[in-house]
Each structure stands twice: as C-alpha cells, then as structure tokens.
Amino acid sequence: MASPRRSDDVTVPVPPLAMAAPCAEMEPAAPPASAPAAPAAAPGSAGLVCAQGRNLRAVLCQRCGSRVLLPGAATFARRELLLPAMRKKAAAAAAGGGGDVLREHWLVRDMFSFENVGFTRDVGNVKFLVCADCEAGPIGWHCLDDKDSFYVALERVAHE
Numbered sequence: 001m002a003s004p005r006r007s008d009d010v011t012v013p014v015p016p017l018a019m020a021a022p023c024a025e026m027e028p029a030a031p032p033a034s035a036p037a038a039p040a041a042a043p044g045s046a047g048l049v050c051a052q053g054r055n056l057r058a059v060l061c062q063r064c065g066s067r068v069l070l071p072g073a074a075t076f077a078r079r080e081l082l083l084p085a086m087r088k089k090a091a092a093a094a095a096g097g098g099g100d101v102l103r104e105h106w107l108v109r110d111m112f113s114f115e116n117v118g119f120t121r122d123v124g125n126v127k128f129l130v131c132a133d134c135e136a137g138p139i140g141w142h143c144l145d146d147k148d149s150f151y152v153a154l155e156r157v158a159h160e
Contacts, residue, residue: 045076045104045154048076048154048159049076050072053075053076054071054072054073054074054075054076055069055071055072055073055074055075055076055106055159056071056072057071057159057160058070058071058159058160059073059074059106059152059157059158059159060157060158060159060160061116061131061133061134061136061139061157061158062136062156062157062158063131063134063136064131064133064134064136065158066116066131066132066133066134067115067116068114068115068116068117068131068139068152068157069106069108069113069114069115069152070113070115073108073113073114074106074107074108074113074152075106075107075109076104076105076106076107077104077105077106077107077151078103078104078105079103079105079151080101080102080103081101081102081103081105081141081151081153082099082100082101082102083099083100083102083128083138083140083141083153083156084098084099084128084138085098085099085100086136086137086138086139086156100155102153102154102155102156104153104154104155105140105151105152105153105154106140106151106152106154106157107149107150107151108149108150108151108152109148109149109150110148111150114150116131116132116133117129117130117131117132117139117140117152118130118131118132118135118137119142120137120138122144125143125144125145126141126142126143126144127141127142127144128140128141128142129141129142129150129151129152137156138156139152139153139156139157140152140153140156141153
C-alpha cells in the first residue's frame with residue numbers, strides 16, 4: 001500500500017525547449033553525434049583500448065584510486081566536450097569559470113555499469129560525473145536529452 005504524499009512534495013515540470021541549449025554549449029566543435037563505429041585509438045589511449053574498442057583496464061579515480069569502471073564496461077569514443085576545470089571549490093571560485101575541451105572519452109551506455117560514480121545536480125540540461133568516494137571531478141558528462149550516453153574523460157581518470 002502506497003503511503004500518502006505530503007502536500008509539500010511538489011515537482012515542477014521544466015519546459016523541454018528551455019533545456020536543449022546547454023548540451024549544445026558543452027560541445028564547442030562537435031557535430032551532432034550519431035552512433036559512430038568505434039574510432040581508432042589515439043596515441044594517448046594506446047594500451048587502454050582492445051580491438052573491439054572497449055577498455056582493457058579498470059578505470060580509477062585519479063585522487064583516491066576508487067574503481068569507477070571494470071575492464072570491458074565502456075567503449076572508446078572521440079567527442080569534443082567542455083568540462084569545468086578540476087579544482088577545489090575555493091580555487092574554482094577565485095579563478096572564475098573556465099574549463100577544458102576534452103576529446104577522448106569512455107562511453108558508457110548503461111548507468112548501472114559504473115562501479116562508483118556520482119552525479120551533480122542538473123546544470124542546465126547536463127549532469128557532471130564525479131567520484132562517489134572523494135567527489136573529485138568532474139570526470140565526465142551526461143546530457144539529460146540522451147539517457148543512454150555517459151562520457152568519462154580519459155584525461156580525468158587513471159587506469160590499472
């Protein structure tokens with residue numbers, strides 16, 4: 001039997017057109033993505049990608065070493081995404097905005113494939129991925145328009 005809802009539990013719908021722009025802003029030079037075949041591994045990803053384009057090694061948090069993905073859980077993808085810089089909150093506030101355009105990512109199609117990841121609150125139509133143990137990040141990006149695409153930047157994680 002369902003418990004009654006309290007009157008202060010209210011969900012306010014957000015118009016879908018108001019949320020579409022932030023995802024496009026996060027992709028500075030990337031054309032609209034269709035599901036491309038696994039791209040050839042770049043020099044920076046050598047030894048990390050198998051012949052099928054999947055991760056050969058476990059993906060770990062750079063700061064605390066917590067396991068984010070098991071081997072074989074993600075596919076290598078090239079897509080230009082703008083992620084906020086990885087700084088402590090005080091340093092980020094002093095430096096203002098800014099971020100990094102990252103091009104090599106692990107693409108995860110199911111959020112339950114992650115071993116250990118946290119999601120930020122919505123920033124427009126985007127959620128950023130962070131380490132669930134130490135909250136380092138953002139290590140990746142998820143646009144709410146595409147429920148099946150979670151990107152983890154290779155430069156923001158370690159591998160074992």
